[in-house]
Amino acid sequence: MNVMEQPILEMKKISKAFNGITVLDNVDFSVKKGEVHALMGGNGAGKSTLMKILTGVYTADSGDILIEGKPVNIRNYEEAQQNNISMIFQEFSLIPTLTVAQNIYLTREKKTSIGLLDDQDCEKKTEKLLEELGVDIKPDDIVQNLGVGYWQMTEIAKALSQKAKILIMDEPTSSLTKTETEVLFSFINKLKAKGYSIIYISHRMDEIFEICDRITILRDGRYITTETCSDTDLDKVIQHIVGMEFDQAFEWKERPYATDVPPIFEVKNLNAGKVRNINLTIQPGEIVGIAGLMGSGRTELLRSLFGIDHIDSGEILVNGQQKKIKEPRNAIDAGLALIPEDRRMQGLVLEHSVKDNLILPILSKLKKGTFTDNKKANEVSKELVQKLNIKTDNIFKQARLLSGGNQQKIVLAKWLANDPTVLMLDEPTIGVDIGAKTEIVEIIRAMAESGKAVLVVSSELPELLALSDRVIVMHDGSIKKEMQRREIKTEEELQYAIQGF
Numbered sequence: 001m002n003v004m005e006q007p008i009l010e011m012k013k014i015s016k017a018f019n020g021i022t023v024l025d026n027v028d029f030s031v032k033k034g035e036v037h038a039l040m041g042g043n044g045a046g047k048s049t050l051m052k053i054l055t056g057v058y059t060a061d062s063g064d065i066l067i068e069g070k071p072v073n074i075r076n077y078e079e080a081q082q083n084n085i086s087m088i089f090q091e092f093s094l095i096p097t098l099t100v101a102q103n104i105y106l107t108r109e110k111k112t113s114i115g116l117l118d119d120q121d122c123e124k125k126t127e128k129l130l131e132e133l134g135v136d137i138k139p140d141d142i143v144q145n146l147g148v149g150y151w152q153m154t155e156i157a158k159a160l161s162q163k164a165k166i167l168i169m170d171e172p173t174s175s176l177t178k179t180e181t182e183v184l185f186s187f188i189n190k191l192k193a194k195g196y197s198i199i200y201i202s203h204r205m206d207e208i209f210e211i212c213d214r215i216t217i218l219r220d221g222r223y224i225t226t227e228t229c230s231d232t233d234l235d236k237v238i239q240h241i242v243g244m245e246f247d248q249a250f251e252w253k254e255r256p257y258a259t260d261v262p263p264i265f266e267v268k269n270l271n272a273g274k275v276r277n278i279n280l281t282i283q284p285g286e287i288v289g290i291a292g293l294m295g296s297g298r299t300e301l302l303r304s305l306f307g308i309d310h311i312d313s314g315e316i317l318v319n320g321q322q323k324k325i326k327e328p329r330n331a332i333d334a335g336l337a338l339i340p341e342d343r344r345m346q347g348l349v350l351e352h353s354v355k356d357n358l359i360l361p362i363l364s365k366l367k368k369g370t371f372t373d374n375k376k377a378n379e380v381s382k383e384l385v386q387k388l389n390i391k392t393d394n395i396f397k398q399a400r401l402l403s404g405g406n407q408q409k410i411v412l413a414k415w416l417a418n419d420p421t422v423l424m425l426d427e428p429t430i431g432v433d434i435g436a437k438t439e440i441v442e443i444i445r446a447m448a449e450s451g452k453a454v455l456v457v458s459s460e461l462p463e464l465l466a467l468s469d470r471v472i473v474m475h476d477g478s479i480k481k482e483m484q485r486r487e488i489k490t491e492e493e494l495q496y497a498i499q500g501f
């Protein structure tokens with residue numbers, strides 16, 4: 001074998017079961033030096049578990065890991081690092097109040113003679129590293145003052161300073177704007193040119209084809225195929241992921257809704273922190289999409305309507321009745337539901353079962369005297385699991401043991417069960433696989449069709465365009481533009497409107 005062709009990493013016939021349930025079955029995976037290799041598959045396919053085996057979080061039941069042809073044992077994260085493997089964590093491991101240099105050298109910094117962290121030494125080394133990597137930040141920048149995109153680069157710089165040669169990124173762009181994503185991609189290209197290998201996990205197909213050299217696809221814990229990006233196409237990849245021919249139903253259909261009845265939801269002159277002077281009405285059955293850049297106030301608007309952020313002034317009306325919303329409880333009572341962006345943090349009790357999470361908002365409806373109607377609760381939970389295709393062994397499994405995407409689906413399902421009058425969703429399909437994305441779009445449409453008002457924030461323009469009857473564009477906390485969906489001819493047109501302020 002040609003030396004250049006020798007993979008830097010090989011995982012051979014890796015199997016893993018939890019409580020007798022196989023989640024990885026004889027999986028092969030191999031990465032070359034200097035390539036970006038996508039690891040793809042539906043929610044629960046086993047991607048994160050395979051990477052946890054590579055980084056020593058779990059031990060495989062069987063199979064081998066080889067680095068540059070040599071078998072290695074990886075029993076914990078230190079041993080992964082000794083083998084030049086680093087994980088770029090999604091939940092960032094940086095300390096926001098420290099500088100970039102301090103974060104990079106946090107655990108290994110040279111101490112001065114009096115035992116303090118030698119900042120000058122760290123900063124010099126960091127400056128050199130950042131320069132080499134061509135990253136446009138300074139060693140003494142405080143991390144919390146930097147954009148999220150730069151957090152990630154700091155995290156990567158930290159990994160490289162620890163001699164990493166193989167970097168694992170599990171959905172790195174889910175909290176990045178388009179511009180930040182582009183900066184990250186050009187950074188990844190630089191790393192690639194320097195010979196680093198990157199394992200890239202994402203559900204965003206356009207990203208995969210933009211940044212990756214090869215793709216390995218897992219389905220239900222089994223290895224399906226490895227393809228070279230330039231020799232395959234989107235349809236084939238989706239077919240391998242889903243396991244059948246699949247038509248991505250991201251097509252917008254004009255849906256009729258009642259315009260001759262009073263609005264079901266009204267916001268008048270709302271001010272809340274950075275959110276300024278919002279006026280908005282939604283008809284029953286109408287879906288309003290909110291577009292805007294990161295920081296334009298989209299999330300803040302939803303949070304204030306739901307009573308999480310304090311409202312300074314203004315009125316909120318549901319079915320023509322004015323509602324006082326001081327806390328989420330009031331919002332729920334008024335018939336509002338918010339599916340937050342950061343669902344793992346805000347929407348789930350990780351230690352509770354799938355079922356307990358699902359029935360939380362509808363507990364009062366499940367009461368039989370002073371007791372909860374357990375039979376009904378089980379029925380409802382099973383129904384929701386089925387409806388959203390949540391992958392779990394049973395409804396009693398702890399939420400934290402589900403894959404990332406399946407956790408997202410629980411939060412969606414739980415608010416749908418509550419049957420709200422006004423459904424607000426913030427980035428509803430982040431982290432959700434291609435099959436489930438279209439399911440979720442259909443479910444949101446069906447909610448609207450049953451006469452609800454839907455307000456949805458999404459940075460994925462195809463999704464926003466597929467859903468919305470009307471799109472409002474926010475900038476700097478205010479609504480700057482409003483467009484009927486039928487007037488928007490192309491995605492570029494909307495992109496232009498978003499960036500035009």
Ligand SMILES: Nc1ncnc2c1ncn2[C@@H]1O[C@H](COP(=O)(O)OP(=O)(O)OP(=O)(O)O)[C@@H](O)[C@H]1O
Pocket residue numbers: 018023041042043044045046047048049050391392401402403404405406431433
């Ligand atoms: N510690 C655990 N105990 C029991 N089951 C687990 C555990 N960790 C993972 N699983 C199960 O293994 C399967 C694979 O999960 P994994 O997190 O690897 O999926 P994934 O491909 O990363 O999916 P996603 O795209 O949703 O993040 C899931 O069905 C999950 O519930």
Ligand SMILES: [Mg+2]
Pocket residue numbers: 047048049170403404405
């Ligand atoms: Mg995962």
